[in-house]
Amino acid sequence: MMNAHIPLTQDLVLIGGGHTHALVLRKWGMNPLPGVRLTVINPGPTAAYSGMLPGFVAGHYTRDELDIDLVKLCRFAGARLVLGAANHIDRDARTVLVSGQPAIPYDALSLDMGITSDMPLLTGFTDHAVPAKPLGTFAAKWDDFRSNASRDTPVAVIGGGVAGAELAMAMQHGLTAPTTLHLIDKGDALTHLGRSARAKITARLAASNVTLHENASIDAVTPTGITLSDGRFISATFITGAAGAKPYDWLSDIGVTTTDGYINVNPQLQSSDVRIFAVGDCAHMETTPRPKAGVFAVRQAPVLFENLRAVLSGGALATYKPQRDYLKLISLGSQTALAEKFGVAVAGPLLWRWKNQIDRKFMDQFDGLPAMADAPIPALTALGVNDALGDAPMCGGCGAKVGRAALQDALAAQSTVPHPDVLSVAGDDAAIVQVGDVQQVFTTDHLRAFTHDYVAMTRIAALHALGDIWAMGGAAHTAVATLILPPMSPALQHRTTSAIMEAAHAVMGAHGAAIVGGHTSLGTEMTIGFAVTGKLNAPAITIAGGKAGDALILTKPIGSGVILAAEMAGLARGADVSSCLTWMQTEQATAARLLGHAHAMTDVTGFGLAGHLAGICSASGASAEIMLDQVPLMDGALALSTSGVRSTLYSDNVIGAGTVAGATGPRGDLLFDPQTAGGMLASIAPDRVATTLDALQVAGYPAVVIGHLRDGDPAIKVV
Secondary structure, three states: OOOOOOOOOEEEEEEEOOHHHHHHHHHHHHHOOOOOEEEHHHHOOEEEEEHHHHOOOOOOOOHHHEEEEEEHHHHHHOOOOEEEEEEEEOOOEEEEEEEEOOOEEOOOOEEEOOOEHHHHHOHHHHOOEEOOOOHHHHHHHHHHHHHHHHOOOOEHHHHHHOHHHHHHHHHHHHOOOOOOOEEOOOOOOOOOOOOOOOOHHHHHHHOEEEEEEEOOOOOEEEEEEEEEOOOEEEEEEEEOOOOOEEEHHHHHHOOOEEEEEEEOOOOOOEOOOOOOEOHHHHHEEEOOOOOOOOOHHHHHHHHHHHHHHHHOOOOOOOOOOOOOOOEEEEEEOEEEEEEEEOOOEEEEHHHHHHHHHHHHHHHHHHHHHHHOOOOOOOOOOOOHHHHHHHHOOOOHHHHOOOOHHHHHHHHOOOOOOOOEEEOOOOOOOOOOEEOOOOEEEEEEEEOOOOOHHHHHHHHHHHHHHHHHHHHHHOEEEEEEEEEEOOOHHHHHHHHHHHHHHHHHHHHHHHOOOEEEEEEEEEEOOEEEEEEEEEEEEOOOOOOOOOOOOOOEEOOOOOOOOHHHHHHHHHOHHHHHHHHHHHHHOOOOOHHHHOOOOOOOOEOOOHHHHHHHHHHHHHHHHOOEEEOOOHOEEEOOOHHHHOOOOOOOOOOHHHHHHOEOOOOOOHHHHHHHHHOOOOOEEEEOOOOHHHHHHHHHHHHOOOOEEEEEOOOOOOEEOOO
């Protein structure tokens, strides 16, 4: 574990989650360089492993088995994961540009983003076909097609190289119903293989009912197939392109030396700019050119790891020496494979088992990340220390808050001084203050960082604070920021604060609030918060106006607490974490406006759905009935709850919610799950439910009725 007291002084950025970078991240997690802040930029939360793609297409592997989970890997490495596609590097400013993000600074940078396809240049390809790269996009499209394909749904693969042949044979095997499959190449197929390997694969293609079309130039791709330049038409329902691999166009604009758009690197894997490294398929090894093959990327990882550390610490660089030739293991559709090296080719089931063993061993490195030891607890501690620490680390976000029960007791013990201008309802989301002829609402909220992505954290914290204003029916007006940074150099303080405030101004400004000041300090970990004022143009919506018979509408799914708790422990799927972060960055301003006629409203945050509903019941003098199966859940939340994952605030939320009957099982437990930047919970008159739901759903909110208020003492019944 990295020493949290050592200040951060250098920024290392990895663009792309390719094989080399994945291995570097694993090494970094086991041996980080103190003082370095690591950022990874990738379009999605996973990276597909190319070695297992044919096996996935054939149905031998699941999608989860194909993907490297970058969220888990970055958590292990202590890295910030920015989900987005890099599109430019400013070498003068030393920043990376990503759409929708503040510029990301670097002191050292590495690129491992693979390659793309020039297939879209074919007439009609973009509209009617799917390139084989990026792998993740192709895998998703194929999975959907395979699930719905019927007998005699013809398929075509453009590109008769090894990749195209592997895909064609895998597709034929993976389809449950026999089909016609075409492999098309503008020249001779399989030219990169020796004579023996080419003959064996050609025979295998024929045996797999794959029709090979060589020296066939394509004129256009249509909705029903491919038109060749000689006038022939090849019927196809699913069309993919495995030819025309090329680097991303924007790499040529960086200003470093390139060959055919690929970044030239020396034996130390450096570009012509010593701060920029490149590996994998996007790099061209100047002195020792080699084919684009994963085996070279894997063997570059130890050298890249050492050289990134050397550049950032002032050490000597290591040299990468690629092997002259490499073993090619080619899947043949069914569980059989061909091996070729030095022109010798053999095939059979044993070779597939060998390939499978190699591929699974590679992926096991990321599925079974070693548990890194926390700082040891002294043998002698004060009474109660072990109980206070608990069995798991304190969750971030609302899981780090004081529980509802503790807060109620603390507030009840304080004597309040009456003030005629304070009109608040006890326990409401924000204070209501009369200022002259204007009523204002005021709130403050801050969050302990639960993600290393401080820009996403800023957006979530801002929306979390604004939620209190919106829940009262107010319009945001002014905000003050409070920021605690972990120890870092003045240069990194400036970089971090600038990015945070850029993100904060964007969120607050989009919702009408001006940031008028703030306060910063250094501490042991990052905390971001805002105090916000809002104006009321109508009487405030409090938690005290609910009426028996009202429908309870919820505008966002719940489950962020359990997902964040699982992510900290390395148990959550990266895709589920990514979806959760997206939900937390989904604003509720429009939802609150459409719910402006609500009798009572609150935003569901740290006390959980049950706790916040209990607040409405108590203030309104009503009971509530919840239909448990109608409560929407975030992806992955139920599975994690079923496995026993809980936020650290869960137990206190159970106590704080008071009487809740029938909240049983994993789904019932999620009613007490603390939420961050959650949805609106509103009680609506029965005659307005249908039109309100329609308006919310048209606006893009997955709003549903989850229950009703009833006559009776404050309590919640779950049915």
